[in-house]
Amino acid sequence: MSGNGRRLIAREGIPVLAVLLLATIAGYAFFGWLESIVFLLLLATAIFLFRDPVCEVPADPLAILSPASGEIVSICEVEDYWLSRRAQRIRIKLSIADTHSLRSPIEGKVINQWHSTEAGGEFKRHCAFWIQTDESDDLVFGLGMDTPALFTRMTLRSGERAGQGQRCGYLYLSGTVDIYVPENARLQLGSGDVVSAGTSILAHFVRK
16 A cells, blocks of 8 residues: 555645745856756755655555654664553664655554653653554654754644554654653564664554
8 A cells, every 4th residue: 555645755745846946046046067066966865865665555454554754773662661561662763874764663542642851861852652453452652853953743642543654744854763662562573673764663552
């Protein structure tokens, strides 16, 4: 199932691309192609950074999908800061070269959302979303930003539903994504694996 239609460029990058395109055209019109090549290179770089490839969501209702593209840097059992429970935390690190569109890891209702500067003291800013499936499986999807310069745009809202693999936000430049899954969730990948948003399966819920 396709998760974002046929869009290939993130909507968050359209204003930047429009400005660079106009600058390239103006540079060529007033100064010639040699002077406009700098803007052309910047435009090509921006197209790469704001790319948003089509996402084919697996048909697996028990799957917990990766909400971001990047590398799994750690998997460990921790105390879930947000729900005060023991959980497995899967941490994904995005680099500036990764695609930065974010996707809901599961289908369910957004029960609550938080914004904090005190979530374990690891990040300058942290926001998190509690999503619960119709079968009452709980998952927390958190975003950590190491510097004030990093920011995100999210469309998840408390009380609304999120579809599995549905595009739900954008993390500019780089950052860290944490997924807190139940202790008994069956992991499918490990530390060091490279994942793609909305397509890579991180784990499966285990139903009694």
